[in-house]
Amino acid sequence: MGESGSKQSLDENLKAPCVAACPVHTDNRRLTEYVAHGRYEDALELTLSVNPFSSVCGRICSHACEQECRRNNVEKPLSLRMLKRFIVDNTRDYRLARRGKIKKTAGTKGKKVAVVGAGPSGMTAAHDLAKDGFSVTVFERAEKPGGMLSYAIPKYRLPYDIVREDVDDILALGVELKTGFDVGKDVTFDQLKKDHDAVLIAGGLFDSRTLALPGMDADGVILAMPFLREAAEGGTPVLGKKVVVIGGGNVAVDVARTAKRLGAEEVTMICLEGEDEMPAWDWEIQETVEEGIRISNSWGPTEVRTDGGRVTGIDFKECTCVFDDTGRFNPQYDESNTCSFDADNVIVSIGQQADISCVEGSKVKIAGGTRFEYDRATLATSEPGVFASGEIAVGPGAAIEAVAEGRRAAQAIAHWLDKGDVASIPGTDMPHVGELPERVAEKVIKRDRTEVEFADPVERLTNFEVIEPCFTEKEARQEAARCMSCTLGAVVDEEKCAVCLTCVRVCPFDVAKIEKKAVMPADECQACGLCAAECPAVAIKLERWGVHEMKNRIAGKLERLGGKPDKFLLGFGCLFQAETRDALQNDPAAVKSDGIVRISVPCTARLTVSDLLAPFELGAGGVTVIACEGDSCQYPIALDRIERRVKEAGGFLEAIGVGADKIQLMKTNGPAETEWPKILSEAREKLG
Amino acid sequence: MAELLSGSNLERVLAAGKFAVTAELGPPMDCNGEVVREKAKILKGNADAFNITDNQTAVVRMSSIASAFIILQEGLEPVMQMTTRDRNRLAIQADILGACALGCKNCLCIAGDHQSFGGAGRLKGHPGAKNVYDIDTIQLISALKGMRDDGVQQGGDPIDKRPPLFIGCAWTPMGDPIEIRPTRLKKKVDAGADFIQTQGVYDVEAFKEQMKIVVDMGLHERTAILAGIIVPRNFGMLKYMNNFVSGVSVPKELMDRMKAAMKAGGDDKKQKRINQEEEAGKITVELIQQCREIPGIKGVHLQAIEWEKKIPEIVEKAGLLPRPTFD
């Protein structure tokens, strides 16, 4: 898409790339904002509002958002997935309490929907349909819900209780879940259809594809899905010392790493693709290598060597090319170049396919193989009232894609049930701004991406414990501060703009310009707010900051604190200095005793002169602005601007006899937890 | 001898081809005419005409015209000074007519220092005053010339008895931008300046260069250029002039000489002063002699600011006495 230009950000179509890239369009900019403000519960509500599998995605999302994050143009993308994990991991109590209050909306509408398969797609559809008031029953062949999440993804990446968090929220809506129920066997598809007003087929790809090679029937040759499933159920498939995994995808990676944890001494992944072509995610490959698993690229298997019906090894020939010019899978080999691996086990992980036995004998038309007729736009099958979504419909994909398809399926079914016909459901494409122009990117202050340290590779191979720790609160806040709030910047009220050029002159990113009136192109603006604070015409609004609105905010805060202490001291601090959200809070008792009221703002340079005077109107005896020192500041020149504004406010105070010394600017690198109390109590003392 | 414009003594000296000498007399900051008379007595016979400053450095002093009248009574010839800072064209013309009625024959047209300078040193001055600058110096020269030669006021009304004036103006030869200075002098001459008194000259070499251009332009034939000599009373004054007076630069050699004289006095303040004043006399005499040799220079204009009593000694040592007299 990459449409950019000078349009202003109020245009709903101008989305940030991270939002557009997310299949459910999670507004990551709001998430980071909520984290910065310490509003973790609001962040949870936000992510749950678009993604019922937020806990799951916090752990294993393939995070297209990060690939598209415009911090890529500066240094490295935001760690958005980990921020999501931080949010869900740190709001458990809230979420439990919330679950108790979830309204059982399912069934209020009187129409019934059957969902076949309790994976992310089916459960998401069930969630949305139940919220819509439909009665929903999910039929799951396995004993536990979650599909691939519960049975294919290893526990060291995604423990079952995490899946369960999300599933339990969905069930709280009144969705009925029947596990151990095999549609096609326990009930015929036709009967199921008769019993319901609509059916969604949302199965996953649970059957492993296999290879037609000599020796495949030998003992010790295993297919990926049964292997992972056994491991997931707590089983310990018996393996020999040497294991060869055939395949280069994410499942193959899971298989190899699981094998290693199950005691295999030497695990080798061998795949057709070259190093750069492997379908597995880069970070997964990296973790795999860390765990001592060898990867051998560009080999196609020719024969499983056996001895007495038992695997002894496997032979390969060189794969010279995997895809043809049209991009189709069409491997070419060099028969002369071969190699051979000894192996006690060969695990085949070359892809999955659907099991469509559930529709056998029904009128749902099969398109060939393991696929049935399906319209990607309407999600309808050949049979009226029967819809499909998830991997069974669209092929393998990431969990978040299944969630997105589940949401589309819910829309399709709701439309069918409400209107009686099928409708084309919008896809997940969304217009968005392009990359951050280099001219702007080079002015953005560089901030290292916050990384967590994984469990020691040797240590972690001894068990199935989660290997990735969550962000600490400090880390999460530090990472959230890196968000550039793409397209949520300054907006000019053309009626008021006096074209004075102040914004153009103060913009530290060289973004503001004049096109008849001032314009801050949404695809460039960094939302620092300096222009708005300086605009003499109050013509610049910010998407998420009330310019000149501090007086009301303080008044509201004083009221919530139960009145104002006499001659209180107001401390403005930059919330990016707080390592915990506790530092952002005012304790009413403390306020009463020390007379210090704190207001945290995202960069003190957003404060206008009238904002700085406002506390005095409300009875403050003094104001202290705690600004970030040197390069700890978020934005270039911000410190200089707030220094000048404090000076200007001081000039007014001096002129009216209050005294310029009643407002002061203090600089610190934080953290707020230790520095603010020192600065503020000193200021309080001076005030007397 | 061609017909004289004003018949002033200064004009006669120049017309007679003699090397002219003018000297400056600063009026007091009060109404004590005796101060002017005392200075006149000291200066009498030591120069051909005496400039009476007009609120010099924007400090209020007894008026130039009134002071001029006093020295006329003492038998000296005044050069009244007229700044365009303090009067509009009406006041200027009225004052000129009055001065001429009282017997003044020379008038120096100048812009005057900006009123912001009046507050220097211990003085408060009048930095908040409104300046006039209705007309500038060149326009004033034109106006006076029109009154004298054409018998009309600046506005065009006729004048029956024309004021016989010898019209002069100042010139800063080394002012910035230096390349415009000869041209600006030409404009003054074109406007009608009969004589020129330059800004104080210390850097004789640079002055020579500018004079060469002026001579090449033939201006020295059309006006009488008197080199301005400011008596450098002490090292501090030389330093001040070098640093703060526009268009004045003092060569290092002169500074060093004065500094040496000062230092030779050791810790004795009085001796230091005497040494410097002696050196000042020597330097001034040398400057006069050097300027006299510059082609196109017709005389000198001596300024001993608030030190008028030094003038007779200098004039004598420079060999400029006695001054010519006419019947």
Add this chain to the structure above:
Amino acid sequence: MIIADQKPVAEIKGFIEGKKKVLIAGCGTCVTVCLAGGETEVKNVASALRIAFKNDGKDVEILEDTVERQCDDEFVEPLLARVKNEGFDAVVTLACGVGCNFLSTRIGPVQVFPGVNTSFLGSNEAQGDYLELCAGCGECILHLTGGICPMARCSKQIMNGPCGGTSDGKCEISQDIDCGWYLIVKRMQELDILGQYDEIQAARDWSKGTHGGPRRLTKETAAMAAEDDAAKES
């Protein structure tokens, strides 16, 4: 544009001592651009006044309003109506002197006080830096001076400069002030028109400036016929 500078708020407060309800009126044009009297400055001045009166224990209502321009009837009418309807007993205008005059002659028995000092006609050299470039003298002579005005930029307004006070391109009165005539000479040299400098500029006709009495300009070809005005009113 017109450059103004805010008056000290203590002085403004002195103007309105004893008043009960005061409107601080901003102007959205020149004074907004020069950061002296736009909506933001109105907020600041109003806030400072509220604090000051509150600290004095006085109950004075200070309200705010900013219009596009205070020198056009169409823009000030709503402001005047508000003053009347809401019972203000004083107005402090942060517009230039034009706005203060304009309001004063239309507002009836409510005093309008100036909240800024109207300084000069000038340029915006950089953020917060303004330079006087035009004296509004009524008869432009810029064609004679390479486009640089001796009326605005020479301390002595001389027409045949530079005087002897120029030093290093600066005016004798301050090293912070460029000598206008130095700039003129350099500009004329650049344009190769220094020859024009030789001509003596005659004394000016100041009557076209403020010395000719208050000025009014009527552009006949643009003015509306009196009948039309009457028709419009009915």
